[in-house]
Amino acid sequence: MNGDEDWLTVGKLVAAQGMQGELRINPSSDFPERFTLPGQRWLKERNGEPRPIELLTGRQLPGRSLYVVKFAGVNNRNAAEALVGQNLLVPSSDRPSLAEGEFHLLDLVGLEARLQAEGPAIGHVIDLTTAGNDLLEIELLAGRRVLVPFVEAIVPEVQLNQGWLRLTPPPGLLEL
Template sequence: MTVPPEFMEIGKIVAAQGIRGEVRIYPSSDFPERFEEPGTRWLLRPNQTQPEPIELLKGYYQEGKGLYIVQLAGVGDRNAAEALRGCLLLVESSDRPELEEGEFHVGDLIGLPVYLQATQDLVGTVSNVLFAGNDLLEVQAEGRKETILIPFVEAIVPVVDLEAKRIEITPPPGLI
């Protein structure tokens, strides 16, 4: 699913929760307020190109699951919630919180080329950021079908230069 440039993805609806129309969202944003504070969000359905506005009524983080449970306006039962499975939850691109030094928006990392710092050889291109104990850069290896998972920690990824549009890594032996 391609997100229009004027929007950015904050999560994906992965399941219904209960019988009152709540949905489970796997977040792609580190900002809890995007799922907990009421207000307008945008819903991008599979096979659609334009998102539609939807009101987030309430939400909370489900400990141990890494998911948010949210109630959306107009979604009143489990069937309506199940119909949203696979939809992306978006916000407008202009709604970008200020970041601390060393923090990055996921959308700014995807598509960046990754180079070995020592040799400047191209490793591949960031295709996704996975949220685990440590965030992981999923890199589509240059000239190969497989992807490489690179821990997104400063010791391994010392350079993220958004202006030059490049990432440099110093992987430990055996990572690549």
Template structure:
């Protein structure tokens, strides 16, 4: 059974020629710009189907991609894809540089305060911004941790551990 990586969610139709707007869940633009095979999982279905991505472009003012999929030729067909997700096989992970991580590898990692040894909680999401923010679910609340080397000196995917050195007041601010 193939494991899948979600690369984006179709959020709307674009125009009348069957293009769709995709909210990316990947930092790799070529997944939306380069023609080739992708997989589409429609809302309510469990198994994706192969689909050919014909072309794409980036809407920088919206933070979305507009893509044309083979066989989706009018607005009605594009609207039928709303809330569907685009996928690639898990084996299609691009290589990363040092200090780069796949979001899915970070989700679920326990976050440990290096100063106290206390486990604060697990990462549940990443908010992408000028500096990414780790969303950490603690027993009492959800906290946001800036994902910068000074605060997060250790990310050990292999041993499933992420350590932070919180700046004064960081944990109280949340």
């Protein structure tokens, strides 16, 4: 596995936790087992190559979206702090199966955004943000960027195979 398409980023190491080498992870995956079940994962620095690391334990912080994990060989705060900023990866072949109407959020990047199924594109999905709800960052054809909540009331139709999604934004959402 060499290319970025071979990997899924499932979280980012954001801070050391305590003195025993634990780390906080901001997840970009809706599958908690990626942070709680022991096993091999990979870390990647910006512009670096993925390297294996063994996840020993993990737990979600109560009332928060963050997870606290412990990796093999990371035994103190200094070692943990050296990993902050790196992405946690799994092989792209490790994608869980989804039910009807569910999507891997990363598959939405690059889709055309339309107001009508047969209508022209008004922009493209360029990124995703998690802030309570998942938000699609859409670059409109006019060059402005808007954040659109990825909820069924606003994004009622996603056609991955055809490369588009349909928006039904409330008044003013695309003008913000």
